[in-house]
Each structure stands twice: as C-alpha cells, then as structure tokens.
Amino acid sequence: MSASRSPDISLRPDETIDGLMNGRLRLIQSRHGYRFSIDAIFLSDFVTVREEDVVVDLGTGCGIMPLMLLTKRAIKLAFGLEIQEELATQAARNARLNGFEARMKVVMGDLKRLPFHEGSADVVICNPPYGKIASGRVNPDLRRAIARHEILASLDDILSAASRMLRPKGRFATIYPCARLADIFCRLGRFNLEAKRLRIIYPTLQSRAKLALIAACPGGRRGLAIEPPLVGQGDDAFLSPA
C-alpha cells in the first residue's frame, strides 16, 4: 500500500503500513516484531466512550486502540502510554500519519510510575499481557514478549494504575483470557473496581470461549451485566480484522 512519507513519518526498513477500516485508518507496524491483534479491535468496539472523554490506553503498542477510537468513535483526547521506545515512536508516527497529532498524545513511560495526574481519565483501556511469567514459552522477540507476558507489568500493576487514574465515575475496560476470569474478578475488587459488563467471545457456538471483554468502574453498586455473546465463525474469522 502506498503512503505519503513526509519527513516526520519516516518508515523504517522493518516496518509496513497497513490500511484498516477501508483505508480510513493507516497503521505503521513492525514487520516481524509486535503487531496488533484482533483483541484490540474487539476492545475498542466494546468500551463505552462519550464525546468529551479523555481516554488513556495503558501499553498502547503501535497506538491501534486510540487510533480506532478517534477514527470510529467520537472522543476528545487519547493518551497512549508505552514503555518501549520503539513502539512509542511508532505510535506517535501513527498519530501524525492519521492527522490526530492534536488529539492523540503518546507518552513514553511505565504504568508503575504513572506520568499522569490521578483521577484525570474518563476511561482507561488496556489490552494487557496475558501470560503469567513462566507460563508458556516466552517469545524470543523481546518486544513481542513484553507485550504478551507479564514481564514489565503484572495484572495488579495495571489495575492499580487504572484505579488511580480514573475519575470517580470513570470506566475501565480490558480483554482477558477466560481461564483467568475468576482471578481478575477478585483482583478488580481489591483495587476498588467493580465489574459492570462482561462480554464473552466464543470462536463458534460450539466452542469454549478463550477471551472475555470486561468493563469495570470505581466503587459503585454491585451488579454485573453479561452482554450477548460475541460469536465468530471459528478462530480464523477472528484473525482477519478486515
């Protein structure tokens, strides 16, 4: 796919530009390192956002979720926090490539030492590393490994960051493996986050679910809504974001 390559959106040798949403969104990604997954699409479709919302994405990678929220849905401002310099610069170039430099800010930093004011976010989203350290084989590509395993941030680090960043009536949304659903429900409570919405992703109507979308809010009344199932046509259907 062709792309305008202005000086400040320089494409590196190992990078590609992919078109998404019928070309409305263009995305620089590494050819071999971290690439966004369909989870990011699910999560950016799932989260409740409003026009005046300030959204923070913890571990934004190439910036896919802020970009999708700005392109498809009306929000005021998106911050993408990313600890890995290479990905942070990629996300910043993606913001410029899509004309969002005024409404999407990429911040290089660690969610364990939040570079934001507490209570400043309407919405916090996170597509977290799924694997516990020492579970599964750690990906030999360190960038992918950090995105997929709890090397730099544990689930508790993420929930703690979300809890501190959110304003009182804010919302937190994440996508998480079903195998650890009981675990995340209990941990949410420890950080004063109450699970409010759950949407389960079933590859087919006959298969076990692997991932669940979860929305929580600080404190608040108890009561979880399990939304209609999200059903694919098999694993393959979920692999091509189209």
Place this chain on the structure above:
Amino acid sequence: MSASRSPDISLRPDETIDGLMNGRLRLIQSRHGYRFSIDAIFLSDFVTVREEDVVVDLGTGCGIMPLMLLTKRAIKLAFGLEIQEELATQAARNARLNGFEARMKVVMGDLKRLPFHEGSADVVICNPPYGKIASGRVNPDLRRAIARHEILASLDDILSAASRMLRPKGRFATIYPCARLADIFCRLGRFNLEAKRLRIIYPTLQSRAKLALIAACPGGRRGLAIEPPLVGQGDDAFLSPA
C-alpha cells in the same frame, strides 16, 4: 395424569403429580407453593457425575435434582438435604414414587449444621436462593420465599457447607445470577473452592444472560473453562421443561 397411590405415597390435597422425561420421572409438587424451576434441569444436566459418585443436594426442595441424576445419569447414591419439613416429606415420597428409595435419601436438616460427615461427598450441588435479603419483594408464600431468598442460608453458608462436605477431588456445581457472578467467584476462593467450569445461559443470541452454571473444586490448579453458550429461543423456551 394418573398415578399409583400406594399408602406411603399419599398425595395431599394441594399437590399434583407431573410427568417429566416422557413419563420416566413422576414428580409430586405443591400446586401453589414451591415448584421446581428449569434451573434445576440445567444444573442436573451440567454437573459432572460418575457412576460411583455420592451426590449431595443442598436444599433439595421436592427432590428434582437427585431424581433427575438417578433417572438420566448413573450415580451411586444421592442425598437431598432440606430444611422445610413439608418439602422434605415430599422429596421422600418422590424417591419412593420413582423406585429410588434405596439410592436416594432425604435428610431434614440445616446446611449450617451439616448432618453429614466432612469430606464424604464426591459431588455437592445447590440451586440456591438467589435474592439477597431485602432485595426484591419477598414472596408472601413462605416456602417459596425460603427457596428464593437468602432467608435461611446465605451464599457463604452454602459455599462453606460444600467446601466441608467435599472430598479432596470432589466437585461443587451451582447455578447463579449473572449479576452476582463476580461476587460468587471471589467468595468461592474464600472457601478454598476454585472455579473450573462456567456455562452461561443466554435466553437468545441477542440477549443479556441472566443465569450462569458454575462448577468448582476444592483447591487445585487455577484455570477456568468457559463452555459453549447455552442459548434458548427466548425466555419462554426456558419456562417449559417439556
């Protein structure tokens, strides 16, 4: 429906006998008081049982779940614990009516003072009262109210009883409102029960789920399997057990 009325299966004036499973199971129920719900069918289909299992049903009502397990699925022995005398005698008559007097024992008692040895059950099942006290209107019929509200047993009482009764590799299964799913997941852990299977019941593919089937086991490795969705054709389909 006609029924043999031997002297020890006397039908009371306010009772009916209904046929279930194409007449393989006959069930005495009160005409106006507590009647079993479709939840009991879902739960007795959901729980994993083996031929040599001793199963305990906490709050057995008219005995529907032990009866279904003995009729449809091979288990060794079923105990139905019931605190309400009228229902306990009804369950005992249902055991005799269906020829299960040797394999189904009805015990009148309170799950807060378990009349069983600890660690004696392979499987504990419970179709618990859903409503928290003071939530919703309490049913004016006290028998129904006890079955539906946490008047005599709280969720913690039930989980504590299950935890004490189960042998180390035993299984606990229950059905619970989705609105309280996060709550039950956290409480399971406090009683050393680990959620292992979750099956969500959706009235239709487009609707929110109201109930979930949950299986847990004592201690053990973490890891929850979310099984394929159970989807009806609307609420009505779930109301006629056929």
